[in-house]
Amino acid sequence: PRVTIVGAGRVGSTLAQRIAEKNLADVVLLDIIAGMPQGLALDLMEARGIEIHNRQIIGTNNYADTSGSQIVVITAGLPRKPGMSRDDLLKTNAKIVVEAAKSAIAHSPNAIFIVVTNPLDVMTYLAWQATGLPRDRIMGMAGVLDSARFETFIALELGVLPADVKAMVLGSHGDLMVPLSRYATVNGIPITELLDAATIERLVKRTRNGGAEIVELMQTGGAFFAPASATSVMVESILLNQSRLLPVAAYLQGEYGLEDVVIGVPCRLGCGGIESVLELTLTDEEREGLHTSAQSVRRNIERSQE
Numbered sequence: 001p002r003v004t005i006v007g008a009g010r011v012g013s014t015l016a017q018r019i020a021e022k023n024l025a026d027v028v029l030l031d032i033i034a035g036m037p038q039g040l041a042l043d044l045m046e047a048r049g050i051e052i053h054n055r056q057i058i059g060t061n062n063y064a065d066t067s068g069s070q071i072v073v074i075t076a077g078l079p080r081k082p083g084m085s086r087d088d089l090l091k092t093n094a095k096i097v098v099e100a101a102k103s104a105i106a107h108s109p110n111a112i113f114i115v116v117t118n119p120l121d122v123m124t125y126l127a128w129q130a131t132g133l134p135r136d137r138i139m140g141m142a143g144v145l146d147s148a149r150f151e152t153f154i155a156l157e158l159g160v161l162p163a164d165v166k167a168m169v170l171g172s173h174g175d176l177m178v179p180l181s182r183y184a185t186v187n188g189i190p191i192t193e194l195l196d197a198a199t200i201e202r203l204v205k206r207t208r209n210g211g212a213e214i215v216e217l218m219q220t221g222g223a224f225f226a227p228a229s230a231t232s233v234m235v236e237s238i239l240l241n242q243s244r245l246l247p248v249a250a251y252l253q254g255e256y257g258l259e260d261v262v263i264g265v266p267c268r269l270g271c272g273g274i275e276s277v278l279e280l281t282l283t284d285e286e287r288e289g290l291h292t293s294a295q296s297v298r299r300n301i302e303r304s305q306e
């Protein structure tokens, strides 16, 4: 199989490394900067003997080289600077993502698309619109990352293995995300048995601010290691038809009382893309959180088209 990554920046190039070194697929890295994706591809190819895999990594500035991809991941666009919200990237990234989605689908009409560019939910919606794809074949990555951050903070607080913590974060990728604390567990034990309410609230707050915390520390750009890992899990579930139940930004058609909007919900990911959307029973507060999230995504979809 072949995966195209549009945008060979920090998230894109790290994702290329993950996909090749996990031996999941050959990778085409595309960027507008001449020579840059070609250089990265050569560098990754030179590591193959050491990492022991035989995947091809191609760097290019030309969409013709991406043809026949099973998956297209869009990471092209600007990242945040300190003090910026994801929504500040709206208009610039909208143009880039729409153009990338249209060019990529022209060469890979059967591909499944994963959008990573921020503001995530809006960009996924615009890419859905631009490609005209059925909703099972286009989605955004955010929930897997937000959940991993929540799990990390729970694990740090309790001093347990991060892999033993399971949590899910729904909603939009931003301050309005909806972490489902009552469903979070350490090997099946609810965290509400292990932590008091004030501590859980503190961890939820840190999760909401998880991206900004890293932007503030780094000053140049944002997180990319965990975002690349999170995206590679979605790629893997699709390529290997694992049917994993993951939080995915999906185009909703009435689920959770929401329609014609993209928002993070639990989905099964397999070889056809989104196999199904799971409709959880939510508390009033969680449901309200999801709807508030959706309203803000809708507002930004409108703003991006003004």
Ligand code: NAI
Pocket: 006, 007, 008, 009, 010, 011, 012, 030, 031, 032, 033, 075, 076, 077, 078, 079, 080, 089, 093, 096, 099, 100, 115, 116, 117, 118, 119, 120, 141, 142, 145, 173, 221, 222, 223, 224, 227
């Ligand atoms: P970066 O600046 O390192 O890379 C972006 C790349 O896109 C650059 O190499 C740039 O040349 C390229 N690019 C710009 N316009 C292009 C076009 N028209 N066609 C092809 N390539 C183009 O940024 P980074 O850190 O890799 O982040 C990429 C995006 O992903 C940002 O919007 C960031 O906010 C977002 N992001 C989203 C996450 C999520 O959870 N959904 C997590 C982390 C980042």
